[in-house]
Amino acid sequence: MHKSLKSLSLTLLNTDYVQLDHRWNYDNVVSPFSRLYYIDAGNAKIYHSGQEFELRPGYLYLVPSYTYGRYKCDHYLNQYHITFLEKIGDGLSIYNLKAFNYEVKATELDIVNFKRLLEINPNRGLFNPDPKVYDNHPTIISFEERNEEMNSADFLETQGILLSLFSRFITDKNIIPNNDSLTTKKITESVQFIHENLQQTLTVDLLASKSHLNVDYYSRAFKKLFGIRPISYIQIKRIERAQLLLTSTTETIPDIANKTGISNLSYFTRLFKKITGKNPGEFRRHQWRM
Structure with a gap:
């Protein structure tokens, strides 16, 4: 039941305590990392995952990676916050497998954990409250290097605290049905193959063949599990990988396109804009001040 969770990896980027005001109003925030908030005082609103959340003192909030969001604060908001990367195995996201609550009542232990994480990770705050911008930190690599220097x-304590806080939001509801269906297992294995080989040529024929399923049947079964066709899923995951590379490296856009399996730069740019609403260069400029 918990096999997938054994390979869950969380990487700390930032943690801080901040006091925000009416200037904390941002739209079209789509980040390649997740956010955790503990609200200490004040109030604000966040829109993501098709829901509106009123940020209330005494509550914890989770904003998943690659989720379109909007932030609005009319007066003031005091919060502890954490940003982190998450993955399972060689790139699969826990959000593809498990359902989550995004708002939970904070316990005394949660508050202690937020404060302790900040204590053992000093000077790991954001230099700009805009969820789109990290001033003076050009890449995620710099944060990972900080982790290596600990x-x-x-x-180990940081990893334990991150897992403890993250566990407060996860449910036992599976995005992919948790059953013994051979087809479900084959589709799940093919999704793992997709994540591990995004830079390679991927076709439905190839995926169906590796799953030992008829192409049409594979495509229908895939859509039943994930709600979209395999090709659309591959396109989205390739652009998500590109978003991460654009924010975590200084590689050129053509190199990033190749690393996501899209060698045609013009097509890569069109697909990126179709999915994110920005071209790759615009996305990079909005995510980081280089």
Whole structure:
């Protein structure tokens, strides 16, 4: 039941305590990392995952990666926040497998954990409250290097706290049905193959063949599980990978296109804009101040 969770990896990017005001109003925020908030005082609103959340003191909030969001604060908001990367195995996201609550009542332990994480990870705050911008930190790599520089005890404690806080939101409801269906297992394995080979040529014929299923049957079964056709899923995951590379590296856009399996730069740009609403260069400029 919990096999997939054993390979869950969380990577800390930022943690801080901030006091925000009416200037904390941002639209079209789509980040390649997740956010956790503990609201200490004040109020604000976040829109994501098709829902509106009123940020209330005494509550925890999760904003998943690659989720379109809007932020609005009319007066003031005091919050502890954490940004982090998450993945399972070689790139699969836990959000593809499990359903989550996005608002939970904070416990005393949660508050202690937020404060302790900040204590053992000093100077890891954002230099700009805009969810789209990290001033003076050009890449995610710099944050990962900070993690490598931590002593062993603080590193392990950080991982434990992240997992503890993250666990407060996960449910036992599976996005992919948790059954013994051979077809479901084959489709799930093919999704893992997609994530591990985004830079390669991927076709429905190839995926169906590896799953030992008829092409039409594979495509229908895939859509039943994920709600979209395999090709659309591959396109979305390739652009998500491109978003991460655009924000975590200084590689050129053509190189990033190749690394996501789209060698035609013109097509890559069109597809990127279709999915994100921005071309790759615009996305990079809005995510980071280089």
